Amino acid sequence: MKTKKKSEEISFEEHLKKLESIVQQLEEGELTLDESVKLYEEGMSISKLCLDKLNKTKQKIEQLVLEGEEKYSVKPFSISKGENTVNEF
Amino acid sequence: MNNYAESKIYTVSKINRYIKALFESDYNLQNVWILGEISNFTLHSSGHMYFVLKDQESQIRCVMFRGNNLNLPFMPQDGMKVKVMGDIRVYERRGEYQLYVKKIVEAGKGELYLAFERLKEKLKAEGLFDEEFKKKLPLIPQRIAVITSPTGAAIRDVITISLRRFPNLSILVVPSLVQGTFAAQEIAQKIEFLNKYFSDLDFIIIGRGGGSLEELWAFNEEILARSIYNSKIPIVSAVGHETDFTISDFVADLRSPTPSAAAEMTIPDMNSLINNVNLLNSKLMRATKRNFELKMEILNSLTKSLQYQSPENKINQYYQYIDEFTGRLNSRIKHQIELYEERIKKDSQRLDSLSPWAVIERGYSICRKLPHLEIVKKLEQVEIGNEIEVIISDGKISGKVDKKEVVSS
Numbered sequence: 001m002k003t004k005k006k007s008e009e010i011s012f013e014e015h016l017k018k019l020e021s022i023v024q025q026l027e028e029g030e031l032t033l034d035e036s037v038k039l040y041e042e043g044m045s046i047s048k049l050c051l052d053k054l055n056k057t058k059q060k061i062e063q064l065v066l067e068g069e070e071k072y073s074v075k076p077f078s079i080s081k082g083e084n085t086v087n088e089f
Numbered sequence: 090m091n092n093y094a095e096s097k098i099y100t101v102s103k104i105n106r107y108i109k110a111l112f113e114s115d116y117n118l119q120n121v122w123i124l125g126e127i128s129n130f131t132l133h134s135s136g137h138m139y140f141v142l143k144d145q146e147s148q149i150r151c152v153m154f155r156g157n158n159l160n161l162p163f164m165p166q167d168g169m170k171v172k173v174m175g176d177i178r179v180y181e182r183r184g185e186y187q188l189y190v191k192k193i194v195e196a197g198k199g200e201l202y203l204a205f206e207r208l209k210e211k212l213k214a215e216g217l218f219d220e221e222f223k224k225k226l227p228l229i230p231q232r233i234a235v236i237t238s239p240t241g242a243a244i245r246d247v248i249t250i251s252l253r254r255f256p257n258l259s260i261l262v263v264p265s266l267v268q269g270t271f272a273a274q275e276i277a278q279k280i281e282f283l284n285k286y287f288s289d290l291d292f293i294i295i296g297r298g299g300g301s302l303e304e305l306w307a308f309n310e311e312i313l314a315r316s317i318y319n320s321k322i323p324i325v326s327a328v329g330h331e332t333d334f335t336i337s338d339f340v341a342d343l344r345s346p347t348p349s350a351a352a353e354m355t356i357p358d359m360n361s362l363i364n365n366v367n368l369l370n371s372k373l374m375r376a377t378k379r380n381f382e383l384k385m386e387i388l389n390s391l392t393k394s395l396q397y398q399s400p401e402n403k404i405n406q407y408y409q410y411i412d413e414f415t416g417r418l419n420s421r422i423k424h425q426i427e428l429y430e431e432r433i434k435k436d437s438q439r440l441d442s443l444s445p446w447a448v449i450e451r452g453y454s455i456c457r458k459l460p461h462l463e464i465v466k467k468l469e470q471v472e473i474g475n476e477i478e479v480i481i482s483d484g485k486i487s488g489k490v491d492k493k494e495v496v497s498s
Contacts, residue, residue: 012227012228012229016365019369019373022373023369023376026376026379026380027372029376029379029383031380033381036380036381039377040374040377043369043370044370044373047369047370047373050362054229054362054363054366055257057232057257057259058257058259059256059258060259060260061248061259061260061262062261062262063261063262063263064234064261064263064264066282072282074261077262079248079249
């Protein structure tokens with residue numbers, strides 16, 4: 001799970017780099033029509049991937065609650081909440 | 090001794106070099122801490138400091154080079170009690186050993202600082218601070234944990250700034266003591282716990298707001314340093330302090346001066362990322378469009394060239410050629426005709442002067458016999474009684490022949 005996730009992360013940054021290099025190649029304009037159509041399609045799908053990636057997760061603020069050595073639960077956390085003192089943990 | 094001729098004889102510099110090597114091979118003389126009192130302190134114009142460190146019975150010569158003394162928090166003075174740390178080495182030129190000072194701490198003060206320095210040197214020597222062990226943080230984090238007090242300003246700052254920058258973020262708040270005797274141990278345990286049960290975390294921020302050296306002490310403890318080093322999840326150290334570093338800062342994969350700064354440094358600004366992608370997107374479309382236009386221009390100019398070479402164009406060219414020749418032919422003929430007309434005009438003028446009318450004008454007349462209007466030139470053509478007409482310049486006269494007579498000329 002973790003390794004898979006990491007590779008996705010790397011690919012996001014690589015996607016961005018790839019997109020930049022595609023744009024540069026197109027801007028240099030020394031491509032065949034087929035090549036530029038291919039690059040355009042590739043670039044569009046990469047930029048969609050990038051935007052999807054940014055919108056993939058949802059906001060979630062949680063707090064870890066330990067219930068013994070190896071037991072725990074996760075409950076919502078609210079910033080304004082003041083009754084949790086550090087002594088509880 | 091009387092065998093001195095046979096035993097090896099050293100030069101002064103050789104024996105000093107030998108002694109120097111002896112000093113340098115003794116690890117007890119490296120990074121050694123010495124307590125003493127400063128005397129004969131001199132700050133040379135080069136920036137190097139020279140002094141003698143002494144106690145009641147003995148003394149040792151010390152030098153602290155500029156590179157080591159730049160960040161000293163105080164100016165050493167004669168009579169000051171200090172703890173100094175450095176290497177004892179031999180100064181070959183004089184054949185004297187001296188302490189090459191790396192650090193000076195005022196004695197009596199800064200016990201914590203001394204402990205800090207010792208731990209720092211120890212962990213550094215073990216390689217815990219080495220860059221090669223620093224893990225890279227992902228550009229787009231999805232889930233992060235913050236180990237800190239759940240009630241302090243630190244957690245509020247981290248959450249507020251993180252969500253402002255990247256709203257689609259999942260934050261796990263892991264409450265912990267952040268000061269006091271048990272804080273380091275608890276933070277270390279939480280790091281281990283997260284590594285065990287929350288391996289999907291992109292990174293963990295550990296930290297607290299600013300405080301005195303004592304209040305921040307948990308972040309200078311070995312147990313926490315080792316836990317940070319052993320964590321598979323990247324750790325961001327976010328301890329509020331302006332000038333110094335904590336041990337946690339050195340071990341962590343990323344260090345930031347405050348919890349707020351940690352959020353600013355690690356959480357990407359979603360809007361600028363989206364803008365960046367959109368900018369690339371529109372550049373992509375523009376560049377592709379431009380490429381198409383370029384190809385279209387080439388195509389158009391080739392089509393033009395091709396049309397120029399087409400049979401239709403060839404035929405049109407011949408038409409033009411023919412038209413041109415026809416024109417030339419016509420004008421040639423027209424010219425010829427004009428020449429002829431000119432000649433005809435001249436001829437008809439000459440003809441005019443030969444016309445009978447011109448003679449009649451001068452008084453001659455023509456006589457014609459009716460009914461066939463034959464011109465009468467000889468007497469024998471007419472008989473008495475024949476009808477004739479005589480043409481003169483402005484008309485004719487008719488009549489009958491009533492007499493014939495030969496006239497000799």
